[in-house]
Amino acid sequence: MSSDPIHSSSAGRPPPQSTIRRDLAWVCAVTVLAAVLGAAFDLSEKAYRFTRGMERFQLDELPGTLLVLSIGLAWFAWRRYREARRDLGYRRMLEEQAEQLLADNRRLANQALQAQEMERRHMARELHDELGQYLNAISLDAARIRDLSGEREPEIHRVSLGLIQSASHVYREIGGMIRRLRPIGLDEFGLPSALEHCVDGWRERLPEASFSVTIEGDFSGLSDALTITLYRLVQEGLTNVSKFARRSRVELFMVRAPREAHNAEAGERGKGGAPTPIDEIVVTMADDGPGTDLTKPRAGLGLIGMRERVEALGGEFHVASKPQGGFLFCARVPAHAGLAEPVN
Template identity: 70%
Template sequence: MPRENAPRSASSRPPSSTVWRDLACVVVVTAIVAALCVSFDVSELAYRWTRRAERFQLDELPATLLMLALGLAWFAWRRWRELQRELVRRHALEKEAERLLDDNRRLVVQANDAQERERRHLARELHDELGQYLNAISLDGARIRDLSAQRDAETHRLALNVVSSATHVYRQIGTMIRRLRPTGLDELGLATAIEHCVDGWRERLPDATFSLAIEGDFGGLSDRLNITLYRLVQEGLTNVSKFARASRVEIYLVRAPRDAVDGRDEPEMREETRDAGGVDEIVVTMADDGPGVDLAAPRAGLGLIGMRERVEALGGEFRIASEPGNGFMFCARVPAHAGLAEPVAVN
């Protein structure tokens, strides 16, 4: 925003009570000094003293000091004006930064929506196109295998290979489809989808121990929030598989009134969120006792950044905690009504 058009904000001016108080101080101090001057005849004393030092021009001192006082007052006034202008400029910059942050959040939401739409589309295509053809190849291979069983050993062996390769690829594609579009998220709900996801990791990581606790009712959440919570758990578990394979992992998914979760519940916020469908908050926490990481060291990956962006785009908070040798933990809290106002297009 150009400086000239910057609004003059009330917060950048000193409150009027302070101005009046300061002015009253100046008047009172001046009156006291005047009274003291009168009772001690200060002017006469100064005149007598400076007259004796006239050859040093000290008798000009009062006028010089008066000029200095006026000059300092002018100097202070100029600095105060500059400060006011600087405050207004900063206020305008803060507003601009807030606006940009808001735009950024909206862009993240849109990018995530587009990504999820694209993933759904890919999952559907993989399932409907590739899946069907692979199934057909597998069935044809099985037929050739059966027909060649007693006749041609080489054809039989090749048919067995075809069936096993087709089955392998079919399974891989199934895994890809489930990663692209979580099993049951739409039909069975968030809690079941997360249980399913954790079960998958239990099988894949036999050295790790997983405990999952889900508390509260997760019905009525927006599609955006559902997929965000699911993706948090998914990325958290992928990280466990990469950096803490043999650890004990605890996952909590809780829906509770905001003040019950941490005792914070500002009255205005309570009003706003109640109108928007409740003051509940969803909290996802995942902690492992693996090797941890030094959070002060630079990190290259994008997973944690994506998690933070997703959560903050929905008006939530995302925190991580870790120390080398002391495990890793993340905690995300998002208002339960997040994303309800703007329904997401699913196709």
């Protein structure tokens, strides 16, 4: 992320062919230079005359010994080079396996989120279609009993009024559950309208807070998983505001725009190593409330859930806060996240 994919560093990569040729050219040049200097100054003859006088110490055998040593060192260097190549290949294999496991983990997390949202959608539909209709029927029957009883049966009249009030209360609670399970208007009116409706609801609940909403870009064509994730991010952020910053100024900014990717992997994919444009969505929410110390453990799971949702879609999630310094979170998610990969 960032639970992010593991990329091999430049230090772990094999040297390019141009570097190998350059080093080999240097070795050849130094060898030729040594041969020229040896011929110019008769180094071999001088060494022979020097060692000939010390034959009792067997120094005349030194050139052969040095030759064997040099061959041995060359063999030793070649063995180490082969081992380094094997280690590098093994490391690359492990990194590829780690990347594959991370991709599988993200895919499974994305599927889990989709299954969760499908179950929530089904439950919201069942609550609305089944319980909602029955509660409405109970309320109508109770109202009929109330009208028929009138002043003749005060006790029946009182019970019918209580039944109407109970049915209305349960109906409102079910409506709240449906809104939490599946955002109202998300499928019909789109993400921007659903977010504005959500913020309007919090404006009523938090009259002492002020809200500023800025949404830019085209949010059509997004996957259902990404749409739900963006909505849940804002929803969780507003919930945190209601818990810790009820009198703060809240600024919500969401934009969809292309961004040039300058990392090594994107550069390899781009033509000629040029940066590859990535269509992404950025969500930022900030408040000027009391803030928090991020170095201390937190009891809630809200931030963890937000991070897991974003990273399951291949995005990045960052948080910044300090005591009396407000709170900010920023999420970056690829706009194509959750969509089916094109088949080549």
